[in-house]
Amino acid sequence: MSVATPSASSPEATSPTVPAATASNEPQGAATMDQFVMQYLQSRGHESAAKAVAEAIGAGELPSSTLSVEELLKKIAVFADKSGTSSENTYKEAMKIVQELAASGTTHNIKSVIMNIGPEGAEDVLALNPDDKREGFRELEAWVEGSLDMYRPEFRPILYPVFCHFYLDLVQLGFKDAAQGFFDAFSPSIEAHHSQSFAWLTSIRLPHHVQSDLQAQRLRNEKYIIQISRSGFDLLVGWLTEGVGGEAAGLGDGFSGEQGKRGRAAVMRVINNHLKFIAAPSNVSSSDVSWEESTGLLTSLIPQASKTAPLTNPNAFNARGGELKLGPLPMSEDLRAETEKALREQALGDPSIQLDPNVLRPNLPPNVIAPEVVDLPPHPSTFKTMDIQREVEKVRDARKGIRLDPSSSNIAARLPSICAYTLHDVPEGSPCCAFSPDTSLMAAGFEESYIRLWSLKGEPLNGMKSDFQVKPIRDSSSLGKIRERNGSPTRKLIGHSGPVYSVCFDPMNGSAAPPRYLLSSSVDATARLWSLDTMTNVVAYRGHQNPVWDTDWSPMGIYFATASRDRTARLWSTDRVNSLRIYAGHLSDVDCVKFHPNSLYLATGSSDRTARLWDVQKGSSVRVFIGHQGVVSTLAFSPDGQYLATAGEDLAINLWDLGSGKRIKKMTGHVASIYSLAFSAESSLLVSGGADWTVRCWDVKGAGGLLEKSHTNGMVNGTGSKNHVGERQEKNETGDLLATFPTKRTPIIKAHFTPRNLCLVAGPYQAPGGK
């Protein structure tokens, strides 16, 4: 639904209303760049050069006339600011010039500008008076807050874009003081819902900031989409045109008078130009977080197909993405036969083992498509002994693992046992930490550019001697001779030239044997592969132009993905130094990356506050998850492949259904950044750790929703849900928070479930009193 004509003038006429703002912002295709050049030259006083450029691009009068209109209007605006009340003569003069220009000008833009200025134009120019915006916003806010409870959640999202546009308008027109005043007056009420979006706005203070700031340009050039119900929309239109409607009885009759009208017109202009309303399902207000998914500058966040009309609803895109193959990782028939044989042999040796013949053919839940071997990225067709051992071990782990079920009545079965690994004496902080799948090794990357490896079993980590002859090495025993002796159970891996932001052990050996490779990524724009046989760096993968924030191995090894500040994620295979695929589409840094358990898909989380799911092979985005109000800092797939959990700087954890791309629920309770998420093997329990020095357990299947009362987690652990600052817990914990386990002063940078369902967490201890 597009905005119906709310005002007396027709929408065609009003659409490019705010003259200065629109004219300078209207993207004029290829001419934009030229225009910038012209503007620059002119601003520097190189009139002749500007002329030359203009002639060179063969559109002599056109851009220059456009510019003069802009500049003129800007001058008028500044004048209006200075004089306070407008002097009619000046305006009339200005109008005359504008009309003359209009006579000569031919572009559509100028025409429309002039048309607007026409009879009502003077009023529009008057409307540049900053007080109108202030007045208009005050009235809008009063109207929204005064509206009926059932409409208020629908109306509230309107405030933020109107606020931003007003502020930018004021800045762009040079009313710096007015902009500041406007911001000071109204930011507190907006901040409650959009605290994350505010910092960028305050910094914009000069017109050219508006031009250069990406966020501001997005706001200017894209439609801000708001879901609103039909009746709510009618009320809004009624209020904009008549000044009444929607508010509860007794709250006065809207705003009237000349100034009120002008303020309303200012609101209407923004709504016409920059907002797009789409029909909401009958009742938006059912939950107060649903607006997050369908509000904002969505058009650029949602990947657009080239020909079709722009999508404004993430659900529409997700529906178009087609069905996903979310079944478990397929296994080749040969490997399965061999593994079954090995399992049978084991079962013969130990009569206590009940061998389930279908253990390797898991039952699929309905509506889940299992991928075939051919769907996977290419892997060697043969398998090794280690593969069989891994699969056998997987079966054993499943049999021996702890079973966790949050819905069970038995307390012991509801919550996991958590073992905390605390790093001491970390000088600068440890950005990342990882546990090997067999829990024999722990690695941590440090800001001092090195990686430290520990054997959790206390075994020595021996590399190879560097001085040896290749010739005498014939078999494994002679290879063992060149192995170092008397190693210590910890080892430093040096190679990066900047803080190491992620480390990841290769999953190929599963829990059957220690991993052979380690992957790391760093600010030096490389990802590095380390051999744990030789304890040396084997490959440096260069390709990203910017810091690499995150890496993850494919669940079958060989392939891995990286996420970088250059707004791309890339797929690599260990044996090539060039990337195989580039996943581009995010509007900002890709902060985290994770493979789906069946390695067909890849999830990325980004600073543009969205997460996406990519088809690994095709390189195309198949799902987009919109709803976070902050940077998506970490994510995790459930082992059953059905869900994705993402955590953001808005301190919320969102749970998404991969199949439909819809948000299942929002889980809140953390009071500082969330650094790591991990699902239990049954996918029924989610563990999160963060900068608030706590580990929290969440019920994946349970109903969420904020609790009315301050929530105590119901466990008799006596720890309570206190955060470290000792404040009373805010009432932002959702009902599915099962338990909170505080540590003394350890931010949890990694949460990890072993194959046997024991939870391991790690973090550096922060000594009190400074660093």
Place this chain on the structure above:
Amino acid sequence: MPTGKQKAAKASASGLYKAESVKDVAESLNIPSLPDHIASALASDVEYRIYQVVEEAARFMRHARRTTMTTADVDNALRVLNIEPLYGHSGHNNPTFRRALPFSHLPSSGTVYFVEDEEIDFDRVLKEEKLQLPPGVRWTAHWLAVEGVQPLVPENPPAVPREDTAGPSTRTNGAGVPVRAQQQNALVKQVLSRELQLYYSRLTAALLPPAPDPAKRSAALASLRNDAGLQALLPYIVRWVGEGVVGALKEGAQSDVDGRTLEVLLDVIAALLDNASLFVEPYLHQLLPPILSVLLHSTLPYAHSARLRRHAAATLSRILTQYSTTYPSLAPRIMKTLLLALLSPDKARGTRDGAVRGLVGVGKDAVRRGLVDAGGARVVGEDLMPGEDGGLGDAVVDALRTLCPQSARPMPVDAGSELDARLREVMGEYFADRLAGDRDWAAAILGEA
């Protein structure tokens, strides 16, 4: 020239970075008179650029899993923004700013700050204690939670008592135990109501012998046995019982009154154990001493002694059967006390008698361990004159009977046989004589079926 009012407005508009700072910088660059509007515009722009850098630095901070921004973050941000980083600033030595003394001859110059540059005295540095190199990063592991419960180990933060324990927590607990535990928690802060205080004083008055009315006493005991809602009083009653027993025994416990007092107190304990709505377990450690004192005290009033000891033994046995599952160390602890009383030399007969009865109360295994395996019977037998009857001797024989009933048609042990020798060795002369009449029984007691 802007008027003062306009100037004030400008200052408020220019945000965090003031136009004055720009002017100061301009002056340091030898641009003495920078127009106000240029300074203000520059200040705004500087603020915008600072914001850009800080936003970029914040990404590095976030990815470094920190909540404080360091100079390294800013350096990295500058690098990716293609700006030469500011060298020479590290997080390890923060520059400190000092305020200069105001210039008296130039009051317009305002406050001047400068970076402190400490002079380092070489001699002093050399004499100073050498710094130890940090040991390097190491890790420790501990249990943050075991099956959902946070153990109270030193690595974990101390538990914080919660304000509203009773309300929402009962909601989640299906099992009974946690609810009981929460009642306990609630007790801590509970103030005894007036009614309960009154009840307590009436109860204690009705129970003790000075109030001779047996009807009243039995009513009080019945109330203790059946009434719900006495949980709050439990600690007080338990303490009262303990003090009562100590008081009665301290005075030598020869009088009849003392005997009756002890009987009543034992009745009270039994009644408390009977009451299904009371949660006695946390008070066991306070209840056991009175019981054991009564059981093992050397001199009880003669008329009451056998009854008291039997009663105490029965109560002990009740506690054991009721709580040994939830409190597995209970039985061993009681056993230890009883064995000590039974076996150590120079114990009064009464004590030994009580110990034997106690062992019977603990169970068959305890009797075998105490009397046979540990040689309790032999020790007791040495105290008794051959041929002496009744009292202690009978108690031991009774205890032995619980091990194995006497045979219907007793056959005497053949004197001089292997069994006889063993019997004398294990049980001592006195009891060997008493057991010699029944061969099968003796064999069974010795464990030689």
